[in-house]
Structure formats: C-alpha cells, structure tokens
Amino acid sequence: MWVPRRAFLLAAAAAASAPALAQVDVGASSSLRRLVPAETLEASATQQYSQLLAQARAKNALAPAGHPQLQRLHAIARRLIPFAAQWNERARQWHWEVNLIGSKQVNAFCMPGGKIAFYTGILEQLQLTDDEAAMVMGHEMAHALREHARERIAKSKATGLGLSLGAQLLGLGDLGNLAANLGTQLLTLKFxxxxxxxxxxxxxxxxxxxxxxxxxxxxxxxxxxxATGSAQGGLAFLSTHPSGPDRIRELESNVPKVQGLYAAARRGG
Known part of the structure; x- marks a missing residue:
C-alpha cells in the first residue's frame, strides 16, 4: 500500500503546482522533476552564477549598482517578484539577484533559485521598452519557477542511468550527485x-x-x-528561444486572458 499511496501524493502535489487563479493554461509541472533535488540544483546554479559574475567583473563588464539600465531592471524585478510564489512556493525563499553584463550578446536568463542576468545587447540591439523587458524577465523567471531545468535534467539523465520515479523515492542516489555538478550546463540547457x-x-x-x-x-x-534575419551577431537568446509565427499567434490568443489582470494592476489592485 505504501507505493500507491506515495504515488498518489506525488500526483496530488503535481496537480497543485499550477496556481488555481492562473488565467493562462499551462497545466501542472512534471512530477519527474522530483528525481533531481531542487536544493542541490539551486546551489549549483548559485555557484555557476557567482563564477559568471566574477568573470564579467574581471573584464570590467559587470554593471555597477548605479548603472541606469541595471536600475531599470531592478525596478522591473521589484514589480514581478511578488507574484512569483503563486507559481512556485520555493520562490519565497529564493535569494533573487538581477545583474547586467556588458556584451553584444542578445541574451538573458534566470537560473534555478532566481539568479537573473541580462546582457546589454538584448536591451540595446532590440531597443526594448520597459514592457518588453518585463516580458523577457517574466519569461526567464517562468523557466525557473516551472523548474524546467530540473525537469530537463531528470528526463535526459534518468533514462541513461536506468532510474525510475519509483526507484528514486527510496533515495536520490546518482541523480542527486549529478545535479551538484551541473552548474556549468545550466546556461546552455535547451528547453x-x-x-x-x-x-x-x-x-x-x-x-x-x-x-x-x-x-x-x-x-x-x-x-x-x-533580429533573427539581421546581420547582428551574438543572438544567443534566439538559438535557445526561436521566434516564429506560431509563438506569436499563441501569445496573441492569450493576451485577452490577462487584460483584466493588467487593468487591475494599473488601478492599483
């Protein structure tokens, strides 16, 4: 009776992982992600993020606290982060960070645990408005909140290791150790x-x-x-986030669903 009961509890937790008041329909997060311990992956991400910032600092490419574009990103983050926990309770304990790196790369990311970075290229080459920059940040935060990296790692590694969800309930074993060494892969992980x-x-x-x-x-x-068809280099963001008419059509169909949320926010509640 223990195994079915545990499986039931996992299924119930997965079903509850999408907010009841959500206006968009994305379903529940995959329970397979539980094969990789969140704490271990977040700690690995923090380590890799610190290394990335150190490298940028050594090249004088890390924006100082008073940089206008960094302050702009901080202002956007302050408005977005209060709504993060609706999608993932763990976000309440995350030590959120937002940094800006001087680079022509058109790129931005949010690593597990709320570690956000933008490259100046995405702001400057695309001339993003505050609303558009908020969409980029929200998109990257969503990857972390939905624990896509955790799920990708579980799916890609579990099969090769011959592991199953039922077996891993008894001990995280190899996947737990694996997650601790994946920090360097998080920036190149394709969803x-x-x-x-x-x-x-x-x-x-x-x-x-x-x-x-x-x-x-x-x-x-x-x-x-x-930008995909332009001659500008460094379109790292587009290599992992391809644009296309289907993507735009899906967004267009969902914009009306959140207009009421936007209107309420503009009214102050």
Whole structure:
C-alpha cells in the first residue's frame, strides 16, 4: 500500500503546482522533476552564477549598482517578484539577484533559485521598452519557477542511468550527485517547445499582474523575429528561444486572458 499511496501524493502535489487563479493554461509541472533535488540544483546554479559574475567583473563588464539600465531592471524585478510564489512556493525563499553584463550578446536568463542576468545587447540591439523587458524577465523567471531545468535534467539523465520515479523515492542516489555538478550546463540547457510555451504564458501573466502591457509580449517576439534575419551577431537568446509565427499567434490568443489582470494592476489592485 505504501507505493500507491506515495504515488498518489506525488500526483496530488503535481496537480497543485499550477496556481488555481492562473488565467493562462499551462497545466501542472512534471512530477519527474522530483528525481533531481531542487536544493542541490539551486546551489549549483548559485555557484555557476557567482563564477559568471566574477568573470564579467574581471573584464570590467559587470554593471555597477548605479548603472541606469541595471536600475531599470531592478525596478522591473521589484514589480514581478511578488507574484512569483503563486507559481512556485520555493520562490519565497529564493535569494533573487538581477545583474547586467556588458556584451553584444542578445541574451538573458534566470537560473534555478532566481539568479537573473541580462546582457546589454538584448536591451540595446532590440531597443526594448520597459514592457518588453518585463516580458523577457517574466519569461526567464517562468523557466525557473516551472523548474524546467530540473525537469530537463531528470528526463535526459534518468533514462541513461536506468532510474525510475519509483526507484528514486527510496533515495536520490546518482541523480542527486549529478545535479551538484551541473552548474556549468545550466546556461546552455535547451528547453523543449512545451517548456518555451509555458514560459511565454507564465511570463505574460507575471508581467500583466505587475502592470506591464500584455501586448508587449507580441511586439517583443516580432522584434526577435526581425533580429533573427539581421546581420547582428551574438543572438544567443534566439538559438535557445526561436521566434516564429506560431509563438506569436499563441501569445496573441492569450493576451485577452490577462487584460483584466493588467487593468487591475494599473488601478492599483
């Protein structure tokens, strides 16, 4: 009776992992992610993030606290983060960080545990408005909140190690050790189309609740689409977040769902 009961509890937890008041429909997070301990992966991400910042600092590429663009990003984050825990209770304990790195790369990310970085290239080359920058940040936060990295690692490694969810309930074993050494892979991890769709929609809702125009999600990805065909280099963001008409159509169909959240935020409640 123990195994079915435990399986039931895991299923119930997965079903509860999507907010009841969510306006977008992304379903529950995969229970397979539980094969990788969140604490271990977040600690690994923190270590890799610190190393990245140290490298940027050594190159004089890390924006100082008073940098106008960094202050702008901090202001956006302060509005988005209060809504993060609706998507993942762990976010209440995360030590959120937002940094800006001087680089022509069109890129941004949020690692597990709330470690956010933007490259100046994405702000400058795409000339992002505050609303569009909020959509980028919301999208990246959503990857962390939905624990896509944790799920990807579990799916890619569990099969090779011959592990199953039932077996791992008895001890994290190899996957637990593996997660501790994956920090260097987190920046190059590629998500599935389903993950990207999740992040688009959750990011859209986060930004709308924070008072950013939902339509900016559409204009952002139109800019991304134009950048794909440009001669500008360093489009790292687009290598892992391909733009396309299907992506834009899905966002357009979901914008009306969050307009009420945006209107309420603009009214102050």
């Amino acid at each position: 599935s189309r389903s993950d990207e769709s999740d992040a688009d929609l959750v990011g859209l809702e986060l930004a709308a609740r924070a008072g950013y125009k939902p339509e900016a999600a559409v204009s952002l990805w139109r800019k991304m689409g134009k």
